[in-house]
Amino acid sequence: MTLRLTLPAPDRHSIIGKTRSPDERAEIVVVGAGPAGCTAAIEAAKAGASVVLVDENPVSPGLIGTDVPFHFGGRATNAVQSPERLVERVLESNPALAKAFELGVDVRLSTSAWGAWVAGPGLKLHPEGGIVGLADETRSWLLGFDRLILATGARDLNLSFAGSDQPGVMGAQALHALLTRYEAFAGRRLVILGTGDLAVRTAELALDHGLDVVALVEARDAPQGDAARLAALKTRGIEILTGRVPLAAEAGPDGVAALVLAPASGDGERRTIPCDTVCLAVGAVPVIELFDVLGAKRAMNSARGGHVPVLGANGATSLPHVFAAGDCAGLGGEAEAAGRSAARAALASLGREADAPEGVAPVTGPDALAYQLDWARALLATGGEEVLACLCEDVTRGELLAVQPPRYLGWRSNAIARRSLQTLAEDGPVDQDQIKRLTRACMGACQARRCREQVALTMALGANVLPETIPLAGYRAPVRPLPLAVLADAEEPEAMARDWNVWFGITTQWVGYDDIGTEREDEQLRAGMPY
Amino acid sequence: MAQAGTSVVVVGGGVTGLSAAWWLARSGVDVTVLEKGIVGFEASGRNGGGCTHYQSPLFHEEQRLWPQMDELLGYPTEHQQKRLIFQVDEAKADFHKGLAMRIPQGYAWEVLDGKQVREMVPLAGDNAVSGVLCHFGGHANPQRTSQAYAWAGQDLGVKIRQHVSVRGFETAGGRVTGVETSEGLVGCDAVVIAAGPQTGKLAAMLGVDLPMAAARAEMIVTEPLPLMPMGGVDGHGLYGRQTLRGNLAYGGGPHEWYDDVALESAPARPSGSVLRSLAKRVAELLPRAAHARVIRSWAGVIENTPDGRPVIERLSSPGNVTIATMSSVGFGLSPASGHAIRDLVIDGACSFADISKLSLARFATLSPNWRRDLNWLPPEPIAPLAQGAA
Numbered sequence: 001m002t003l004r005l006t007l008p009a010p011d012r013h014s015i016i017g018k019t020r021s022p023d024e025r026a027e028i029v030v031v032g033a034g035p036a037g038c039t040a041a042i043e044a045a046k047a048g049a050s051v052v053l054v055d056e057n058p059v060s061p062g063l064i065g066t067d068v069p070f071h072f073g074g075r076a077t078n079a080v081q082s083p084e085r086l087v088e089r090v091l092e093s094n095p096a097l098a099k100a101f102e103l104g105v106d107v108r109l110s111t112s113a114w115g116a117w118v119a120g121p122g123l124k125l126h127p128e129g130g131i132v133g134l135a136d137e138t139r140s141w142l143l144g145f146d147r148l149i150l151a152t153g154a155r156d157l158n159l160s161f162a163g164s165d166q167p168g169v170m171g172a173q174a175l176h177a178l179l180t181r182y183e184a185f186a187g188r189r190l191v192i193l194g195t196g197d198l199a200v201r202t203a204e205l206a207l208d209h210g211l212d213v214v215a216l217v218e219a220r221d222a223p224q225g226d227a228a229r230l231a232a233l234k235t236r237g238i239e240i241l242t243g244r245v246p247l248a249a250e251a252g253p254d255g256v257a258a259l260v261l262a263p264a265s266g267d268g269e270r271r272t273i274p275c276d277t278v279c280l281a282v283g284a285v286p287v288i289e290l291f292d293v294l295g296a297k298r299a300m301n302s303a304r305g306g307h308v309p310v311l312g313a314n315g316a317t318s319l320p321h322v323f324a325a326g327d328c329a330g331l332g333g334e335a336e337a338a339g340r341s342a343a344r345a346a347l348a349s350l351g352r353e354a355d356a357p358e359g360v361a362p363v364t365g366p367d368a369l370a371y372q373l374d375w376a377r378a379l380l381a382t383g384g385e386e387v388l389a390c391l392c393e394d395v396t397r398g399e400l401l402a403v404q405p406p407r408y409l410g411w412r413s414n415a416i417a418r419r420s421l422q423t424l425a426e427d428g429p430v431d432q433d434q435i436k437r438l439t440r441a442c443m444g445a446c447q448a449r450r451c452r453e454q455v456a457l458t459m460a461l462g463a464n465v466l467p468e469t470i471p472l473a474g475y476r477a478p479v480r481p482l483p484l485a486v487l488a489d490a491e492e493p494e495a496m497a498r499d500w501n502v503w504f505g506i507t508t509q510w511v512g513y514d515d516i517g518t519e520r521e522d523e524q525l526r527a528g529m530p531y
Numbered sequence: 532m533a534q535a536g537t538s539v540v541v542v543g544g545g546v547t548g549l550s551a552a553w554w555l556a557r558s559g560v561d562v563t564v565l566e567k568g569i570v571g572f573e574a575s576g577r578n579g580g581g582c583t584h585y586q587s588p589l590f591h592e593e594q595r596l597w598p599q600m601d602e603l604l605g606y607p608t609e610h611q612q613k614r615l616i617f618q619v620d621e622a623k624a625d626f627h628k629g630l631a632m633r634i635p636q637g638y639a640w641e642v643l644d645g646k647q648v649r650e651m652v653p654l655a656g657d658n659a660v661s662g663v664l665c666h667f668g669g670h671a672n673p674q675r676t677s678q679a680y681a682w683a684g685q686d687l688g689v690k691i692r693q694h695v696s697v698r699g700f701e702t703a704g705g706r707v708t709g710v711e712t713s714e715g716l717v718g719c720d721a722v723v724i725a726a727g728p729q730t731g732k733l734a735a736m737l738g739v740d741l742p743m744a745a746a747r748a749e750m751i752v753t754e755p756l757p758l759m760p761m762g763g764v765d766g767h768g769l770y771g772r773q774t775l776r777g778n779l780a781y782g783g784g785p786h787e788w789y790d791d792v793a794l795e796s797a798p799a800r801p802s803g804s805v806l807r808s809l810a811k812r813v814a815e816l817l818p819r820a821a822h823a824r825v826i827r828s829w830a831g832v833i834e835n836t837p838d839g840r841p842v843i844e845r846l847s848s849p850g851n852v853t854i855a856t857m858s859s860v861g862f863g864l865s866p867a868s869g870h871a872i873r874d875l876v877i878d879g880a881c882s883f884a885d886i887s888k889l890s891l892a893r894f895a896t897l898s899p900n901w902r903r904d905l906n907w908l909p910p911e912p913i914a915p916l917a918q919g920a921a
């Protein structure tokens with residue numbers, strides 16, 4: 001039998017001709033209006049470049065309620081409900097924004113950058129430069145750039161314990177934002193977790209705002225931060241409790257009412273401290289989402305707080321269009337100098353005249369991962385396996401370590417009971433994306449802001465490997481949770497609608513097998529796709 | 532030829548290779564799967580989960596097996612029977628006619644009006660014009676299913692070697708005697724090549740011309756919503772489902788062809804060019820979900836032959852090699868494709884279906900310029916800028 005070859009019509013369903021040009025353009029787009037981003041935007045504007053500076057603050061009450069972008073822990077006051085007031089506050093608390101305005105920077109507040117792309121393998125869309133996806137509360141749009149400077153800062157590192165998924169348990173970045181940027185913090189009496197630099201700064205800030213800080217709690221046997229500053233905190237009446245971790249947060253009518261501490265070693269006397277807020281200040285995490293969506297190279301750098309973009313001089317990333325400045329490039333260092341250098345390097349790469357980058361001194365901090373791992377180990381030893389590792393998806397540490405399917409499947413079998421992180425590790429190095437798929441830990445609506453690191457740490461403990469070796473669970477657009485109606489492209493190119501197809505549009509693929517080579521094949525091909 | 536005690540190497544740990552390995556192990560064959568990355572990390576773990584392939588010769592076996600897979604494997608696949616397709620565009624109100632031409636006898640389905648659609652799909656809106664409810668077909672969770680095959684295979688003695696890439700074959704006397712890998716030579720009595728988009732490259736090393744091209748396609752997923760009575764709901768140019776967790780996961784629309792995909796490394800799979808058009812259509816299909824937040828997207832690399840039909844074939848030379856590529860609809864068919872591969876490897880012929888029309892021989896007359904003729908080309912390459920750091 002000779003077989004007839006029937007081929008489909010030439011493809012008109014591919015992406016060619018269906019992408020659209022950005023709604024607006026700027027030579028330089030800066031994401032993040034902290035010290036690094038503002039300095040970069042100002043520097044670029046001074047050189048005469050067209051600059052857009054984007055910042056998601058003030059964020060909407062809805063996002064605050066879902067712990068985006070920080071771990072607000074239900075401790076924002078009603079003040080966050082009035083956007084005009086918040087905008088005023090954000091401007092007041094950051095004078096650099098006013099300066100940027102004056103220099104002609106196009107400042108976009110309450111605007112989130114939820115994706116960014118440059119041409120690369122598999123994505124050859126953008127003829128020059130790149131595109132940032134932006135959104136506000138009602139719509140999304142695309143902003144083209146020649147150069148992108150990411151200054152997206154750091155977010156909170158969350159470590160959970162019993163009762164930590166209730167109002168009153170929050171992160172240090174969130175507390176900082178609520179106190180300084182929003183003036184909208186609802187707590188009074190705090191216990192701070194950690195004794196490193198971040199915890200010390202957080203305690204000082206809280207005291208300066210007239211709050212009552214009861215204690216700093218440290219899992220390690222010795223306090224970690226600057227001795228003089230810790231001593232000063234002590235003289236202001238703050239206890240520094242070492243070798244202890246939270247066992248549980250007790251619940252009251254408004255969330256946390258007290259924190260129960262246990263010795264990090266497990267056994268021993270417990271202590272209950274009345275408080276309304278527990279602030280996690282064990283660590284911060286560089287916000288690298290957009291680098292990852294862009295496909296910039298990254299590497300684990302524990303001395304800079306975790307996974308960070310691989311950088312050359314002056315914030316250059318592996319992508320020629322993209323630069324990094326500030327905490328997102330790695331914690332620590334001089335943010336303003338980094339912003340200035342990145343802007344100058346970006347300007348020079350555009351052939352614009354700019355001062356020579358002043359260079360940024362290399363930075364190194366303490367081994368953040370080792371510290372986080374000590375905390376995670378003590379929390380696991382004291383709190384046990386019933387504690388949630390992923391809040392959104394309701395996955396306990398035990399379920400994670402046993403690589404069990406989610407509870408809602410109601411699945412039980414001997415076969416699955418024999419499986420665990422250890423058996424999985426026999427097949428090759430454990431991978432966080434694989435664990436995510438199997439257990440759903442990190443799959444939730446907070447986009448893993450509250451669990452990504454602690455899941456990785458728990459995996460390291462369970463598989464008995466260094467946390468550095470665990471591949472990062474990758475970030476994907478949209479890196480902010482956006483309603484379908486907001487993400488939707490209201491103005492897609494005509495060709496997108498005209499030549500949209502559910503699946504490749506290869507008509508020959510859908511001919512019933514029995515009909516292949518018969519008249520009915522022709523009939524089906526004439527009819528096109530099944531629907 | 533291959534009998535109990537002989538050893539088969541399966542190249543590729545996607546659903547096709549993993550299902551084949553599991554089926555072979557059920558017959559007592561000693562199997563090793565070689566996977567360059569992690570099982571199910573390519574298309575097999577990134578697809579829509581659809582299991583309704585009425586066009587395929589493997590359809591009856593697909594439909595027979597899926598309802599039993601959880602039990603047969605001993606691990607959950609999240610398989611759910613039934614599929615409801617509906618339209619929101621008046622111009623497509625009669626779309627059931629296209630299906631009527633194709634759905635084989637013996638499978639129950641019915642046409643629904645807009646009101647009936649709304650009754651079955653609480654997230655649908657007033658714009659629903661008509662639907663088709665298939666009492667067969669359905670969907671499963673691709674990631675869970677991939678791992679289920681791997682684990683079930685291991686329980687029967689399959690060796691799964693991850694992070695081992697295949698780069699060549701050792702042949703002697705018209706047979707493949709070993710597989711060259713990044714970890715050295717692996718001896719074998721028979722080989723199955725089920726390497727997804729890379730299958731063509733590997734076949735070429737054996738002198739076999741298997742025309743293929745690879746493309747990238749995107750999906751989006753929302754936060755969980757209350758469960759609808761059935762999750763297998765799509766239409767309006769979208770495929771996908773509500774997962775058992777409640778997330779809406781949908782794909783469709785333009786794909787982007789790659790020039791080429793490397794043999795041993797993972798291809799870049801950016802997602803971003805279709806997301807907003809997907810969001811628009813999901814909001815149109817399910818207006819009562821328009822407020823749901825999109826929390827992720829992803830892209831997968833898809834294999835396609837020129838006519839979009841699979842190749843599942845035991846080669847005549849080397850005679851101990853079976854190749855299998857499913858041409859972009861291999862997830863749903865995987866319970867059946869593994870069975871067919873098992874039959875070809877052990878018995879030389881598929882026991883449950885005629886698959887002769889899928890023979891490679893059909894491509895004998897294919898033009899060498901077929902990719903250009905079919906316009907299966909990537910967008911114009913763009914001159915790269917000067918190198919960045921690192």
Ligand SMILES: Cc1cc2nc3c(=O)[nH]c(=O)nc-3n(C[C@H](O)[C@H](O)[C@H](O)COP(=O)(O)OP(=O)(O)OC[C@H]3O[C@@H](n4cnc5c(N)ncnc54)[C@H](O)[C@@H]3O)c2cc1C
Pocket residue numbers: 542543544545546547548549565566567568569570571572573574575576577578579580581582695696697698725726727728729730748749750770782794795830831832833834855856857858859860861862863864
């Ligand atoms: C977005 C999307 C949606 C889809 N929707 C559906 C759907 O709803 N229903 C459906 O049925 N299908 C769907 N598909 C198609 C389906 O996913 C694929 O047809 C199917 O997964 C193919 O499985 P496979 O095992 O043949 O190939 P793959 O999944 O590609 O697996 C091949 C494996 O081989 C490995 N490999 C490759 N080269 C080598 C080498 N040299 N050495 C070692 N290992 C190697 C790869 O790493 C990979 O893991 C979809 C695909 C995508 C991407």
